[in-house]
Amino acid sequence: MSQSDKPDSLSYRDAGVDIDAGDAFIDVIKPVAKRTQREGSLSGLGGFGALFQIPKGYEEPILVSGTDGVGTKLKLAFDLNKHDTIGIDLVAMCVNDVLVQGAEPLFFLDYFATGKLTPEIAAQVVTGIGEGCVQANAALIGGETAEMPGMYQAGEYDLAGxxxxAVEKSEIIDGSKVASGDVLIGLASSGAHSNGYSLIRKVIDTYQVPLDTQLDGKALSELVLAPTRIYVRPVLSLMKSIPVNALAHITGGGIPGNLNRVLPQDCHAVVQESAWEWPALFRWLQETANIEQQEMYRTFNCGVGMILVVKPEHADEAIAHLNAAGEIAFLLGDIRAGAKDPQIQIV
Known part of the structure; x- marks a missing residue:
């Protein structure tokens, strides 16, 4: 074959992967990672592995890990072309899960996958991840950016975190101390957080609801993309002064599907429905699509993002402490003796 007969030379860029853009993106996000550094951080971005030293002060440190994504909330971020808060959701879903064991989040890694890397969008996403890490006092010490042509629709991406x-071995929270007479303290959610979005999108699509629809003075678009609340700092602060017998992160499955995970088999929980008011988003969803009450509770957090279980003598102090830290905390119910079906009763 003569030189003139040879096909044109192909490159990785011709196949849809831009190595130079990926390298440039790493340079853009290095300042984001630097902003999140904390005690124990030993390495910056760019290495094959991320290094972190367990902070001093632990006698028997136990490592607690968690991984999660954002789910189909991403589809609304694509539709609205708003990418600056979805990273907060990613961090929140992981650090709130780690928190319920009594652990202090130490570090975070992200995975960002897309068909074609758009540095401006990717930078917005990672900036949100950095903000979430700052809120949780967790160092962003590494991650992976994958450009995979043909795997995703144009303009779309996926996230995982x-x-x-770490938690002192003697201070692990596992629900074993929960007993009849304990009380439930609810912490308000900031919205649907990152669960139930397949149903939210189904309601919007089925009833052709414009995303600029106003609910209690806010656009539906703002409400559905409100970032998941990160409870780490106020709850860790509370645990330094008040014993917490259990924590439940209210995610997929709602209150019934998550609170039951921290209860002994010989107890049941009674949640007082009058203890809080559903935010406008959940009232609108139920009314628009005629969703049954039980379906609402097992799909959404309905305004309660985290539940603490404490002794009754600590309840007032705990609520005051959490409210002073910027949370909306309230007495939600109590733990009672006896096995019941269902174990979580919302009355």
Missing amino acids: FCVG
């Missing part, structure tokens, strides 16, 4: 925390 991984968090590691």
